[in-house]
Amino acid sequence: MAAKKHSDAERRRRLRINCQFEALRTILPNLIKQDKASVLGETVRYFKELKKLVNEIPTTxxxxxxxxxxxxxxRDFARVVFSCSDREGLMSEVAESMKAADAKAVRAEMMTVGGRTKCVLFVQGVNGNEGLVKLKKALKPVVNRKPEATNNNNAGSLLPQQQ
Structure with missing residues (x-):
């Protein structure tokens, strides 16, 4: 009886492990061989690559x-990283520029600190170097544009102006 329980428990354990390997096979982008040793090796390599990429990204x-x-x-996506002065309508301008370059954002990460904006975009529709050049030409004026100064000292304030 104990041997049967042990055998069933071992079968369930192997099934769980095999399900985890199957999950890894579906999410690893550059997996060539399907055996367990290759899956583990590629998982470790990919994890190190992702860790390196995260460390390279400045936090502000x-x-x-x-x-x-x-x-x-x-090769399905292009990665666009820009940092510029924050201003009203910035993301609308970015969207228009990307549309002009036949590109479509599928993921965006944005941070604004102290009047500066950093944005990381993952973009579809950019094919090869020509597409990257076209997208860069479209985005460069948007990124380099300075915010316009306003005469109203209370611009952007939620408080009513005093008269």
Whole structure:
């Protein structure tokens, strides 16, 4: 009786492990071989690559305007990272520029600190170097545009103006 329980428990354990390997096989982007050793090796390599990418990303917007574009490894997406002065309508301008370059954002991460905005976009529809160049030409004027000064000292305030 104890041997049967042990055998059933072992079968359930193997089934759980195999399900976890199957899940890893579906999420690893560059998996060539399907055996367990290859899956584990690729998982470790991919995890280290992601950790390195996370460490390279600055946590706050830079003080200088910047625009960087690059093709993602799976070639389906381009990655756009820019930092510029925050202003009203910035993201609308970015969306219009991307539309003009036949690109579509599928994911966006944005942070605004101290009047500066940093944005990371993952974009579809950018094919090869020509597409990257076209997108960069469309976005560069938006990123480099300075916010317009207003004559109203209370601009952006939620408080009513005193008369």
């Amino acid at each position: 917007p830079s003080l200088e305007d910047s625009l960087r574009l690059g093709q993602c490894k799976n």
